[in-house]
Amino acid sequence: MDLWTLSATQPTRELASRLTVSNGLIGVKDLTEIPQLQAGPVTDTVAYVNGFYDYEPIQYGEAQFGFPQRNQTMIPLPAPTQLQLWLDDMAVDLIQGQVIDQHYALDMRTGQFTHTLIWEATATGQQLKIKIDRLTSLHTAALMGQQLTVEALNFKTGKLRVVAGLHATATAKSTAFDPRLAHYDPHDILDQQDVSQPTPDIRGLTLNALHSDQQLSLFVHYDQPGQWVDDGNWTGEFTFDQGQVELTKTVWFALGTATLPEAATAGLTTSFATLAETQTTDLQQFWATSDIKISGDEVSQLGIRFSQFGLLQALGGHQGSHGIAAKGLTGSGYNGHYFWDTEIYEAPFFYWNHPDLARRLLLVRYHQLPHAKTYAQSLGLAGALFPWRTINGEESSAYFPASTAAIHIDADVAYLVIRYFQITHDAAFMRDYGLEILIETSRFYLDYGNFDAQKGFVLNTVTGPDEYTALVNNNAYTNYLVQFELRYLTDHYDQRTVGHFKVSNQEWARFKKAADEMYFETQGDLIAQDDSFLSKKRLDLSRIPRDQFPLLTHYHPLVLYRLQVLKQADLILAMVLLPEQFTDQQVQTNYDYYEPITTHDSSLSPAIYAIAAARLGKYAGAIDFFKRTINTDLENLQGNTADGLHLAAMGGSWITFAWGLMGLEIDDQHATLHPYLPTGWTQCAFKLQYRGTVYAITVTPADLTVTGAVGDEVTIDQASRTIQIQATKQF
Numbered sequence: 001m002d003l004w005t006l007s008a009t010q011p012t013r014e015l016a017s018r019l020t021v022s023n024g025l026i027g028v029k030d031l032t033e034i035p036q037l038q039a040g041p042v043t044d045t046v047a048y049v050n051g052f053y054d055y056e057p058i059q060y061g062e063a064q065f066g067f068p069q070r071n072q073t074m075i076p077l078p079a080p081t082q083l084q085l086w087l088d089d090m091a092v093d094l095i096q097g098q099v100i101d102q103h104y105a106l107d108m109r110t111g112q113f114t115h116t117l118i119w120e121a122t123a124t125g126q127q128l129k130i131k132i133d134r135l136t137s138l139h140t141a142a143l144m145g146q147q148l149t150v151e152a153l154n155f156k157t158g159k160l161r162v163v164a165g166l167h168a169t170a171t172a173k174s175t176a177f178d179p180r181l182a183h184y185d186p187h188d189i190l191d192q193q194d195v196s197q198p199t200p201d202i203r204g205l206t207l208n209a210l211h212s213d214q215q216l217s218l219f220v221h222y223d224q225p226g227q228w229v230d231d232g233n234w235t236g237e238f239t240f241d242q243g244q245v246e247l248t249k250t251v252w253f254a255l256g257t258a259t260l261p262e263a264a265t266a267g268l269t270t271s272f273a274t275l276a277e278t279q280t281t282d283l284q285q286f287w288a289t290s291d292i293k294i295s296g297d298e299v300s301q302l303g304i305r306f307s308q309f310g311l312l313q314a315l316g317g318h319q320g321s322h323g324i325a326a327k328g329l330t331g332s333g334y335n336g337h338y339f340w341d342t343e344i345y346e347a348p349f350f351y352w353n354h355p356d357l358a359r360r361l362l363l364v365r366y367h368q369l370p371h372a373k374t375y376a377q378s379l380g381l382a383g384a385l386f387p388w389r390t391i392n393g394e395e396s397s398a399y400f401p402a403s404t405a406a407i408h409i410d411a412d413v414a415y416l417v418i419r420y421f422q423i424t425h426d427a428a429f430m431r432d433y434g435l436e437i438l439i440e441t442s443r444f445y446l447d448y449g450n451f452d453a454q455k456g457f458v459l460n461t462v463t464g465p466d467e468y469t470a471l472v473n474n475n476a477y478t479n480y481l482v483q484f485e486l487r488y489l490t491d492h493y494d495q496r497t498v499g500h501f502k503v504s505n506q507e508w509a510r511f512k513k514a515a516d517e518m519y520f521e522t523q524g525d526l527i528a529q530d531d532s533f534l535s536k537k538r539l540d541l542s543r544i545p546r547d548q549f550p551l552l553t554h555y556h557p558l559v560l561y562r563l564q565v566l567k568q569a570d571l572i573l574a575m576v577l578l579p580e581q582f583t584d585q586q587v588q589t590n591y592d593y594y595e596p597i598t599t600h601d602s603s604l605s606p607a608i609y610a611i612a613a614a615r616l617g618k619y620a621g622a623i624d625f626f627k628r629t630i631n632t633d634l635e636n637l638q639g640n641t642a643d644g645l646h647l648a649a650m651g652g653s654w655i656t657f658a659w660g661l662m663g664l665e666i667d668d669q670h671a672t673l674h675p676y677l678p679t680g681w682t683q684c685a686f687k688l689q690y691r692g693t694v695y696a697i698t699v700t701p702a703d704l705t706v707t708g709a710v711g712d713e714v715t716i717d718q719a720s721r722t723i724q725i726q727a728t729k730q731f
């Protein structure tokens with residue numbers, strides 16, 4: 001089994017998501033580059049550009065003050081991948097012949113998608129081997145390269161004519177267009193398409209969004225002599241006499257301009273071989289500091305790599321201020337919106353392996369601050385409130401109980417600021433960006449909450465991570481994360497250091513007081529998810545028929561909100577994020593209470609229970625949840641992989657491995673590990689980047705080893721199987 005490659009022979013919509021190539025800026029999803037050869041189900045032929053969105057007005061039946069007025073939607077574009085072939089004037093299609101073999105592969109070492117077909121002409125028996133390779137460059141994010149290679153398998157001479165689309169609609173519509181996928185027709189969603197020819201070899205297509213000022217141009221180049229056709233297509237003729245036919249198409253996606261960017265010409269005229277070589281080099285560097293090698297469990301090996309690769313593809317190569325959409329660039333699910341998934345689920349992989357990319361994620365939030373301040377103001381509140389779901393920083397959700405009320409989003413962003421700093425000691429980041437985020441979000445909380453005479457500091461009318469409960473008082477997850485933020489801020493800085501944010505003595509004192517007096521509803525070791533949760537009726541999940549899950553598709557929110565039932569980990573997530581604050585006994589009591597009433601209807605849930613289970617030594621459960629997480633999309637466990645991959649579960653796979661199985665924890669001074677090797681794993685090796693040093697850690701049943709340390713930074717206790725890394729570097 002090749003544990004670096006995903007391969008398949010049958011096209012499905014799920015496979016199209018899995019085999020999407022993307023680089024954080026552009027995503028290209030297409031299993032049917034030659035629609036005339038498509039048999040079987042119709043799969044998506046689509047491209048996405050991160051940050052290319054349109055507005056839609058939100059229509060409310062009963063609008064109220066302060067509701068967001070418009071939604072942003074990532075615009076699905078026709079994939080610029082489509083081809084039509086003729087062999088000596090005979091159409092290469094399913095009327096003139098048949099596909100006798102077909103194979104799809106995505107290689108995570110080269111970052112290349114490859115689709116190979118063997119087509120046989122019925123009348124002549126001639127066979128063509130058609131290979132299409134594609135990549136979205138991690139080095140030059142605006143660039144997609146696609147190479148067509150056609151080989152005459154059992155004949156020597158002949159002519160091949162190729163028509164290639166500047167955009168997909170012409171060919172896709174005529175043969176394989178499926179009304180179910182009608183939203184891919186750009187005529188419906190884009191105002192105008194101007195075809196330009198900035199140089200004799202390069203054609204451009206400019207697309208304007210209908211309701212926003214967003215503009216995108218696609219510039220296309222072919223590396224063989226041919227002709228542009230008026231509708232923007234390209235046609236070329238080749239002979240087989242010289243051996244196989246090769247044609248490379250490069251496309252430059254230019255966001256926000258109708259003119260050919262300066263760098264584009266050089267990019268567009270790069271050979272496919274060079275693009276492929278650069279991609280492989282970039283991936284070698286990526287894997288050099290992030291590969292996890294598992295011996296003895298191929299399913300876990302492939303699954304964890306697929307997750308890491310998916311995370312890279314969702315953020316990878318661009319330099320811009322684009323976040324990670326819930327589905328990355330692999331599908332239209334959740335409209336291309338960024339959620340808290342990024343800070344809590346996806347960022348840990350980056351801050352422990354590629355801190356430069358974690359920093360980039362933080363800058364995305366920093367650039368959203370002006371919107372977040374305006375949004376808080378619009379609610380009559382101080383500070384800044386980050387949007388629950390967004391592309392450009394504006395709140396995009398129409399349902400405030402499960403969005404605006406989820407004010408934990410601010411503390412989630414703050415959590416990332418703090419963890420990023422603890423791991424990197426990037427003081428310049430903290431000074432220039434991080435502190436402002438901590439101050440403005442703390443301000444927001446102090447204004448949102450209040451000091452209650454009996455309870456202390458309370459945050460009422462909020463929604464926690466569990467979306468089967470809404471608008472409650474003192475969601476424990478929220479209160480723990482806010483307390484962590486306020487405490488971190490006031491313990492590590494003083495009022496004078498943050499004076500330029502106009503923090504008064506009085507405000508600073510209130511930050512401290514709120515942290516000290518944060519309210520939690522408890523019954524012994526049992527911590528209530530919120531003030532009213534334990535008084536609700538407990539739902540016996542074993543009595544709900546299997547086909548009624550996910551519950552949100554069968555029960556009105558008001559039914560779910562009144563029951564003790566969870567869509568996803570809530571309090572347990574706080575225990576996983578802040579492990580030092582809870583005793584094992586507390587984790588045990590709360591795990592036993594909440595796990596049986598958690599449906600895991602969200603893909604964000606199993607990873608968190610896996611980590612808690614591992615802490616408690618419930619290894620069978622931990623492994624079970626780990627497998628559910630890594631296989632979320634490989635086995636379509638949520639039933640909607642066709643709409644795009646679950647990036648939070650991909651991040652969840654990494655934290656389950658690192659925090660759960662390897663027992664990785666962090667505080668101001670140390671990183672510690674307490675590794676557990678699951679049954680069947682004979683060895684596992686991985687790397688962590690901590691305060692600028694890359695440590696390579698190897699775990700076997702008998703031994704723990706760490707290399708990369710400078711001096712005596714690392715202490716290993718083989719008996720208790722504990723590793724402690726104390727970074728000695730001064731920054």
Ligand code: IFM
Nearest residue numbers: 326339340341602604648
């Ligand atoms: O952010 C999540 C949320 O927690 C659960 N529903 C899906 C969202 C996007 O992944």
